[in-house]
Amino acid sequence: MTDQAQLDAVLAHVDAGLDQSLDRLFHLLRIKSISTDPAFAAECQKAADWLATELNGLGFNASARPTPGHSVVVAHGPDQAGPHVLFYAHYDVQPVDPLNLWNSDPFDPQIREDASGRKIIVARGASDDKGQMLTFIEACRAYKAVTGSLPVKVSLMLEGEEESGGKNLPPFMRDNAEELKADIALVCDTDMWDRQTPSITTMLRGLVADEIVVTAADKDLHSGMFGNAARNPNQVVAEIIASLRAPDGSVTLPGFYDDVAEISPELKAQWQGLGFDEKAFLGSVDLSVPAGEQGRSVLEMLWSRPTCEINGMSGGYTGDGFKTVIPAKASAKISFRLVSGMDPKKIRAAFRAHVEKMIPADCSVEFIPHGGSPAITVPADGEFLRKALSGLSAEWGKQAVITGSGGSIPVAGEFKSILGLDTLLIGFAHVDDQIHSPNEKYDLDSFHRGIRSWVHVLAALSK
Incomplete structure (x- = not known):
């Protein structure tokens, strides 16, 4: 046969x-x-x-x-x-x-x-x-x-x-x-x-996930009695988060792109020939403007480029109604999707060094790892x-x-x-x-x- x-x-x-x-x-x-x-x-x-x-x-x-x-x-x-x-x-x-x-x-x-x-x-x-x-x-x-x-x-x-x-x-x-x-x-x-x-x-893509917990005062404070004078950890966390991406959508961590290679022209051409509808992809979730690195296709953003995402934020009073409090602690869960060549340990270290530079002298930060893989x-x-x-x-x-x-x-x-x-x-x-x-x-x-x-x-x- x-x-x-x-x-x-x-x-x-x-x-x-x-x-x-x-x-x-x-x-x-x-x-x-x-x-x-x-x-x-x-x-x-x-x-x-x-x-x-x-x-x-x-x-x-x-x-x-x-x-x-x-x-x-x-x-x-x-x-x-x-x-x-x-x-x-x-x-x-x-x-x-x-x-x-x-x-x-x-x-x-x-x-x-x-x-x-x-x-x-x-x-x-x-x-x-x-x-x-x-x-x-x-x-x-x-x-x-x-x-x-x-x-x-x-x-x-x-x-x-x-x-x-x-x-x-x-x-x-x-x-x-x-x-x-x-x-x-x-x-x-x-x-x-x-x-x-x-x-x-x-x-x-690989993954690095880290949680930061910023602590300021030793207890929650009345914002009328301590506002302006006391550091607000929500503000500290917000400033850290805002600093992670540039206006062009790129990630700002020093050395973040050092080990990121461009895909080959042949592979890029094949992806372009797949007929992927970027507008329909974003439109399916009621969005319209790609948020990653400008000048890249959406498939490049998804498959061959690293990213930084804020997966969760917490701090202060978040229940019904309103409570004028300055919280003692605030936290954020942040993940990085990595591409080939990037070292998860290097990216985690770069992220933590970046955060530590932004912590005021009378505040502290705790890092809680949530996994990492190349x-x-x-x-x-x-x-x-x-x-x-x-x-x-x-x-x-x-x-x-x-x-x-x-x-x-x-x-x-x-x-x-x-x-x-x-x-x-x-x-x-x-x-x-x-x-x-x-x-x-x-x-x-x-x-x-x-x-x-x-x-x-x-x-x-x-x-």
Whole structure:
């Protein structure tokens, strides 16, 4: 059998077995694996055990490994010629609240039609991330059924705490680093560019989050008795916040852009060709004027440029009515999204030095860290990326595109820092999937063609 004939046979098996694939997905969706609520710990273990059983049935050596939190499912396929891929997804889900906004039981999966007539799978976890996870597992199932083997060596690591902080995964990876060695990591937890255009996310911004608490007097003061004479920490915090951005939208911290590189002209041209509607993007949230660095496109602002955002402010009386008080303390929560090359420790230090210079002599400041991670960039000319793009393009009949993400996916950074692996983020979700919200859905077409896409990608990686 030629390679093409084999590929066609596997794809035909996917099509013929879609109902059975949906049955397995629905079984997993019925498991209430809410990781953040201890009341559902047994359900999380049930999901892990189910996955380990399914993978063992496909010829993997799989087990649900205990951690101080929820189990990590690890599975290894037999040795094969060619590259070794490590697939990651998560089996835990978000809580379902508010339950009254769901149109059906969130753990009773249903296929419906949306307003446009598309068939959708509605359930908690349908898109994030059980449906996405099973696209890969079902692709492996089809290969095993038709050929008896997989085209490359495959390992899987399926997490049970992604929706509740994932604090136990990094130490698990460090403790099992030798076992988890591979050539490339694959993650299925992202969106397509649009409904007909597959994409691979190759740029994820990093994050530095810090909270500042400025203290002035030793108690709240009457503004009539102490106004003008006493320092107001609300004013101090406001001045610090105002100093962080220049009128042109750039961040003012000394050295902030020292390690920021421009994207290549080729990548910029590809982004320009995506047809992204900046006005519609901002208009969807009732805005109209881009607020970042002037002279940059919105996609550049979101994907390839660092930013500074004020995420929360507190100080003084904020209840109903009015209270003429000068507060003793005021605080702000401030985050920086980082791009490739930026050092989170350097940015945190620059921010704190900037704040300390602005604290009056009779005031003090406390810093409370809230995490930090570097940005991730996959080389645009990498062999694995090139092959995966070709596989996606073969399934969808149009050129797959390279995109960035303004968000941060910590596991991609952990793959790099702990295991030394680059990550290809390949997902089939859509922006309207309502993940984390009531009536979460996953398009039936996303599930079906997601399976077919992984068949193509695994075939391309084997060549």
